[in-house]
Amino acid sequence: MLYDSVFVFPNFEVERDYDKCIVCKACVQQCTFDATYYLPYRARVVSKDTNCVGCRRCEAICPTGAIKIRRYQGEFKDNAYWTPRDLKDLYKQAEQGGVILTGGGNDRPYPVYWDHILLDACQVTNPSIDPLREPMELRTYLGRKPDRVEIRYNEDGEPELKTQIVPNLVAEVPVIFAPMSYGALNLNMHRAEAAAAKAMGTYWNTGEGGLHRELYPYGDHTIVQVASGRFGVHAEYLQVSAAMEIKIGQGAKPGIGGHLPGGKVDEEISKTRMIPVGSDALSPAPHHDIYSIEDLRQLIYALKEATNYEKPVSVKIAAVHNVAAIASGIARAGADIIVLDGFRGGTGASPAIVRDNVGIPIEMALAAVDQRLRDEGIRNWVSIIAAGGIRNSGDVIKAVALGADAVYIGTAALLAVGCTLCHKCYTGKCAWGITTNDPYIAKRLNPEIAAERLTNLLKAWAHEMKEMLGLMGINAIESLRGNRLRLRAVGLSREEMEILGVLPAGA
Amino acid sequence: MSEPLIIDADGMYYRELNQIIRDKVKEGVTHFRLLNVNGQRYIGAGLTREVFIEVFGVAGQDLGIFMKGPTIVVRSNAQDCVGNTMEGKKIVVHGMAGDVCGYGMRGGKLHILGDVGYRVGIHMKTYKDMVPVIIVGGKAGDFFGEYMAGGILILLNLWDNDSRPMVGDYLATGMHGGTIYIRGEVDPYLMGKEVGQVEMTEGDKALLKDLLEDYCGDFSEYHLDPQEILDHPFTKLIPVSSRPYGKVYAY
Numbered sequence: 001m002l003y004d005s006v007f008v009f010p011n012f013e014v015e016r017d018y019d020k021c022i023v024c025k026a027c028v029q030q031c032t033f034d035a036t037y038y039l040p041y042r043a044r045v046v047s048k049d050t051n052c053v054g055c056r057r058c059e060a061i062c063p064t065g066a067i068k069i070r071r072y073q074g075e076f077k078d079n080a081y082w083t084p085r086d087l088k089d090l091y092k093q094a095e096q097g098g099v100i101l102t103g104g105g106n107d108r109p110y111p112v113y114w115d116h117i118l119l120d121a122c123q124v125t126n127p128s129i130d131p132l133r134e135p136m137e138l139r140t141y142l143g144r145k146p147d148r149v150e151i152r153y154n155e156d157g158e159p160e161l162k163t164q165i166v167p168n169l170v171a172e173v174p175v176i177f178a179p180m181s182y183g184a185l186n187l188n189m190h191r192a193e194a195a196a197a198k199a200m201g202t203y204w205n206t207g208e209g210g211l212h213r214e215l216y217p218y219g220d221h222t223i224v225q226v227a228s229g230r231f232g233v234h235a236e237y238l239q240v241s242a243a244m245e246i247k248i249g250q251g252a253k254p255g256i257g258g259h260l261p262g263g264k265v266d267e268e269i270s271k272t273r274m275i276p277v278g279s280d281a282l283s284p285a286p287h288h289d290i291y292s293i294e295d296l297r298q299l300i301y302a303l304k305e306a307t308n309y310e311k312p313v314s315v316k317i318a319a320v321h322n323v324a325a326i327a328s329g330i331a332r333a334g335a336d337i338i339v340l341d342g343f344r345g346g347t348g349a350s351p352a353i354v355r356d357n358v359g360i361p362i363e364m365a366l367a368a369v370d371q372r373l374r375d376e377g378i379r380n381w382v383s384i385i386a387a388g389g390i391r392n393s394g395d396v397i398k399a400v401a402l403g404a405d406a407v408y409i410g411t412a413a414l415l416a417v418g419c420t421l422c423h424k425c426y427t428g429k430c431a432w433g434i435t436t437n438d439p440y441i442a443k444r445l446n447p448e449i450a451a452e453r454l455t456n457l458l459k460a461w462a463h464e465m466k467e468m469l470g471l472m473g474i475n476a477i478e479s480l481r482g483n484r485l486r487l488r489a490v491g492l493s494r495e496e497m498e499i500l501g502v503l504p505a506g507a
Numbered sequence: 508m509s510e511p512l513i514i515d516a517d518g519m520y521y522r523e524l525n526q527i528i529r530d531k532v533k534e535g536v537t538h539f540r541l542l543n544v545n546g547q548r549y550i551g552a553g554l555t556r557e558v559f560i561e562v563f564g565v566a567g568q569d570l571g572i573f574m575k576g577p578t579i580v581v582r583s584n585a586q587d588c589v590g591n592t593m594e595g596k597k598i599v600v601h602g603m604a605g606d607v608c609g610y611g612m613r614g615g616k617l618h619i620l621g622d623v624g625y626r627v628g629i630h631m632k633t634y635k636d637m638v639p640v641i642i643v644g645g646k647a648g649d650f651f652g653e654y655m656a657g658g659i660l661i662l663l664n665l666w667d668n669d670s671r672p673m674v675g676d677y678l679a680t681g682m683h684g685g686t687i688y689i690r691g692e693v694d695p696y697l698m699g700k701e702v703g704q705v706e707m708t709e710g711d712k713a714l715l716k717d718l719l720e721d722y723c724g725d726f727s728e729y730h731l732d733p734q735e736i737l738d739h740p741f742t743k744l745i746p747v748s749s750r751p752y753g754k755v756y757a758y
Contacts, residue, residue, distance in 0.1 A: 098757030226592075229630060230611030234594045235553045235573045262750045274613055274634040275656060280683055280750045284654055288626050289569075289588050289607050298548070298568055302591070305525055306553025306573045 004095065009088055010072050012054040014047035020066035021045060027058035027067060032429040032441055055422035057431035089352070102352040103425025103435065105252060105344045105389055105411055106359075113363035113496070114395045118505060120486040122473040129475050131466035137476040138462055140406050142243075142383040143168030143312040143336040166336065167312055168383075169223075169243055171406055172201030173462045174477060175396060177454070178387055178410030179225050179247065179316070181207030183260045183269050183281065184348030184425065186442040187214070189434055192417065192450030194218035199451070200458045205408070208247055208283060209260070210272040216240050223314065226303065228257060229283035231273040235306060243337070244303045245314040246296070248287070251345025251362070251388035252355045254318030257285040259349070264428050264437055297333035304334075312336035319343060319365030319388065320358075324372035331373060331382045338382050339408065340365045344389025346411045348435060349426035362388040363402060367500045370403025370482055379482075393464035402500065403482040416457045417450040509538045511561065517543035521567065525549055532556055546586060551577045557596065568605075571598050575614075580725075587624065590617045593639070599725045603645065612639040612658065618725050621645040621666065625675065626653055631685060633657025642722045649675030653699070655746075656684040661718065663690045663736060678702070679744055683751050687744040688715060690736065701751040702744050711743060 014036060023045060027036045035051035036058055038044070052069065059067045076084050089100055122128040129136065143166060150162040177193045190212060193204040198221045205223040210232015215222070219240035226233050227247040238244055249255065260281035270277040290296050300313045314337035315330045317323070323340065330338050342362025347355060366386045373379040386399040387408035396407050415421070418432040425435035433444030465477070474480050488505040489497045497504060512531055516524050524547050528539060537558045541550070544564030551560055551571040558577045562570075566585040571577065575594040580601070587605035590598050595614040606624035609617050614637040622645035629650060631639050639658035644665045651674050652660045664673035672694075679687055680699025687702075688711070695704070719733035 092757050096757035099755050101756050230592045230613075233573070233592055233611070234613070235555050235575050238553065238573065259752055261753065270634070274637070275632050276634065276684065278749065279656065280752070282630075282654060282656070282681065282683065282752070284630065284681075288629055288653075289591060289610055298588070302549055302552055302569045302572045305522075305549040308529060 009074070009084075009091070010049040010052065011088070012052040012069055013049045013072050014052055014058070015068040015070055016045065016047065017066045017068075018044070020064040022064055022066075024063060026061050026063065030057050030061045030431060032057075032431040032436070032438075033424075033427075053422045053424045054420075055424065055431050056420050100352045101349055101426045102355055102423050103346070103348055103350070103427075104421055104423035105346040106355050107421075107423070108356050110343070110361070113361055113492075113500065114391075114398055116490055116492050116496075117363075117398050117500070117502060118488050118490060119394075119397065119401075119468060119472065120488065121471045126473050128473050129470040131463075131470040134470075135475060136466040136469060137478070138173050138465060140171045140174040140383075140477060141168040142171060142385070142405055144382065145380040147380065167310055168336075169203060169312060170201075171203060173458050173465075174202075174400065174404075174406035175390075175458055175461060176202055176223070176385065176406055176408050177204035177413050178345075178408035179205035179207040179223075179245065180346075180348070180410055180414075181209030181225075181231075181260075182212060182272050183207075183209040183264060183437070185435060186433070186437045186445065187212055187268060188442055188445040188447045189414075189417070189450065190215060191447035192445070192454055193413065194221065195447070195451035196454035196458065197221040199455045200462075202458065203242060205245065208258075209269070209281070210274065211237055211240070212268065212272045225316075226299075227283055228285070228287045229281060231275065231281060231283075234274075238303065238307050238311075241307075241311060243312045243314055244307070245316055245337075245339065246287070246290075246299055246303070246335075247316050248290070248296075249316065249318030249320075249341065250347060250350075251318045251341030251343055251359055252347035253350040254320050254343075254354075254359050255285060256351070256354060258283040261428075266437055266439075269437060293329040293333050296330065296335075300334045314339055314385070316341060316387075318345075318358075319360045319362055321360060323360070323365045324368040327369040327382075327384075328372055328376055328378070331378050335382055337385060337405075338369070339385040339387055340369060341408075342366075342386070342388030345387055346414075347425075362386050362399075364496075364499055366399060366404055367402045367484075367502075371501060374482070393461040393468070396461065397465055397468045397480070398487065400477060400480050401483050401487050402502075403484075405481060412457070413454060416453045417445060511538040511540035511559075512536045513540045513542060515542045516545070516547055516564070519547065521547040521549060525552065528560070529554070532558055544583075551579050551598075566600075584621075585619075589619075590615070590641075593617075595637070601726065606648070609639065609641045612641070613637055614639050616721070617641040618722050619643050619645070620726055620729070622647070624648045626650040628655060628658070628660040628687075629653040631655050631658035631660065633685060640718055642718065644722075644726075646671060646673045647675065650677045650680065651675065652679040652682055652685075652687050652744075653677065654681040654683075655679060655687070658685045659714075659718070660685065660687045661690075661715070662688070665690075665731070665736070672697070679746075681751065682744070682746040683749050684746060686711075689742045689744070690739050691742065692740070693742045693744075698744070701746055701748070703747045705743050705745055707741055707743050711741075712737065715741070 152162040197204040208227030224241040315335040316339035343359030383405035386404035430436040539560045546567040548567035553573040555575040562581040572591040584602035589608040592611040597616040603621035625648035642661040679702040723731040
């Protein structure tokens, strides 16, 4: 038993065409995982496959196209039960005795319900709408809506609103950048998200690591998070925001807290999180002032008191088995927005065993929560934001039809700026400069270019969403919300369709 | 000090009471005297101006949450979550306080005359010159200083008038920053495994003297003598690592 499995069984191999390689060493300079290096005595660039994480930075940067990253060709004996990943993880743990970490979202082959749902379209009997020539509205108001609207007449006999309307967020596109903390991401990514949210009239979310002061001018487009570690949470942070979000859970790691390793806490992060440089940032699993719905209400109203009832309060939970009842409690606790984060949601760092085995799909959670709140007659009390693995505008439209008011995109936003889903965010070495706070590597992410790419993405999705609304003969996204009659299921069981509230195709 | 604005909180809903305080602070009132307070929540929440608030009666949950500027003196007991995520200045409680006081506190002082409940001082943090201080005159419940990341937590057990231990189980479990001073000896069995006991230095004594002088000054009617308190031996606890969970992962 004298071997080290990591060196015996790599995940990737770097294939280099030496006819094409001009020994410019760009790959050496770009690789942050030490998988490629220069051998002077052979005047050659060579690879150390065992270090390769498959991020493909070198492949993308190679000026002559000399590099191909391939899955490691060596194979274990076929086994339909024990996958190579199971074997390698087990070997690693037998060697090191530790919890295996991962980043990104659950990549296991669980069912994807989005891909079992199809949209309706108009034919003959009802006209479709062409969004290029007719008005089409994506504007979405997030927050509590009144039970009824009453008007009164003033002295001049003019009608005016008698019902008091509580503050709502106004998103021109129902797509918001998901909470990802400064620490998990670097400041360049936060800059890009803030600028893109402002440009598109939507919002971005700080995540739980506070808001860098440089980004205070973007406060009107910023949702600030209050999590169990209370990092960077203070009166000014709350006051500068557009809305405040209590983070209870995260889809990638429901029920557990977070550890930002001390090594990642540099001067700027220290300033924003307000903890010393180099100290671990530990987020406890629960908020220790929230052990019940009543306690949650206490914190919701504390936030409202601290900001003079001028901003909506959101509560974010992971999608878990009993999510509908929990959401009902959250609505009754006074939240204005509920965020449901499905099991495909990403993470900067999570034990792989948790990410891969805990939670439920967002499609199911969303349908269950929307139905429960309708049944209880309190759906108007809260807006629902669906999060956790939204891949394209089709997913957004389906989410809205299942009952969401808006969606969060995290992984999709990272992909837009270069992420290749290597899932090594927890190492802090992201070669694409996204999930690293190494100032040298973080420079690879140009905030202006990244902002432009995020803006492009939202523009493209907005246009596609208008097309899809138009083909259904709908001219405002409001009219699609919870409109499950415009959805049909393929290849689902009766129980699954019942929970989704969707009829089978052909019915 | 200026003449106080007197507000009779008898039967008043917390929202109304706090709205009056916020409005008056905006108008420039710097001294409040709240009478007949009976559990109203969030007094002083999120206030950033340097005002003085006297509370007669039991202050409700989340007293001074997120606040930065005010000094609040409670002439009775306070409920749970006193000084929750507080950023600066001071809260003085002339009685007991409940659970989870000073959660995530990152600046200012919390002076409590009597006992406190569970999970007090958890996840306090230090940042540069912002060093939060909690001084508890009585006893404390379980999980005292849990997850503590910075600041100073002092337990005095001055009134030892019942048979309960002065501090509960899981003392400072998960602690990774800051310092805890406890007057008297603590059974190591009660301590979390992330914490270690070290000798008191002259520097510690000087620091405690400063802090206790301020504390005793706040409770002048009890004629507490800082030197007398200090004459009793103290237990000093610090974390054994600033990264207690660095080794649980495989890479």
